[in-house]
């Protein structure tokens with residue numbers, strides 16, 4: 025739970041808003057109810073219910089963008105309704121709503137939401153004591169929105185940059201192991217929920233140390249970059265490639281299994297064999313492949329792919345070994361494809 029709050033900025037804002045709303049609005053709802061102001065109490069309870077549903081949705085589905093947008097629209101329209109029902113005192117709630125919009129929704133959407141809320145309040149002229157007060161409110165709301173926009177925009181671009189630096193391998197441009205851990209955990213959760221098949225292929229270049237030793241580290245680096253480019257060009261847009269470490273990569277293939285998986289990987293193996301080169305000749309790769317089994321953990325899934333890769337290396341390299349999650353479907357615990365014993 026704390027890990028998700030630490031790593032997902034929008035989820036932390038949604039949760040903070042939910043907690044503050046429960047603590048801040050509940051006493052008002054009770055107070056208004058006791059006072060007999062049932063309409064205002066009902067508005068408070070509706071706002072609270074909407075916030076609780078939205079926070080729960082964000083936690084359960086991880087779709088914080090949708091939940092954040094819903095919350096931004098809901099809190100702003102609630103501020104308008106509270107302003108209309110309670111008059112001048114309700115206007116104070118508009119300002120925190122204008123600020124939080126920028127942390128819940130994308131800056132451009134937040135601007136639209138805020139302009140809508142400000143205009144919706146201004147057309148209800150009865151709320152304001154005078155035209156001067158109305159225009160003062162409008163000017164204050166615009167200034168608050170503009171400052172919040174600048175702050176949120178800078179914050180978002182710096183966060184994106186940091187996220188990029190923390191998740192990308194600088195040499196090849198593919199995502200690193202840290203990012204892979206998150207993606208595989210999401211894949212396991214998605215497979216549990218939707219039943220979508222997932223496979224991982226651990227891909228390791230053969231005799232890579234020799235390339236470094238004979239032609240230098242920079243040639244080795246070029247081979248890694250070429251390998252990534254070839255893999256990206258010859259896999260689906262929905263497949264994800266990660267650098268696992270050194271010359272070892274992980275290819276995550278969502279929605280691929282059985283014969284389709286074998287065709288995709290045989291094709292990739294042949295393309296690497298044909299097009300991946302160093303000054304002394306072609307470079308080949310060995311593959312260890314595992315299909316995610318029902319209820320399996322990320323560690324066990326990767327361990328099976330790793331064992332299959334080990335077997336591929338032991339079988340002579342330039343080889344694909346499939347770990348079999350269900351021994352009943354096959355006579356052996358793994359199957360071997362296209363091994364060229366060298």
Ligand SMILES: Nc1nc2c(ncn2[C@@H]2O[C@H](COP(=O)(O)OP(=O)(O)OP(=O)(O)O)[C@@H](O)[C@H]2O)c(=O)[nH]1
Nearest residue numbers: 228229230231232233234236241244245270271337
């Ligand atoms: N050029 C370059 N080399 C790297 C990089 N990361 C790791 N290596 C080298 O990759 C080599 C991996 O060597 P080994 O683990 O022995 O693997 P191998 O020579 O490919 O042997 P097999 O995997 O058994 O076929 C080591 O020499 C590392 O120094 C990198 O970013 N660039």
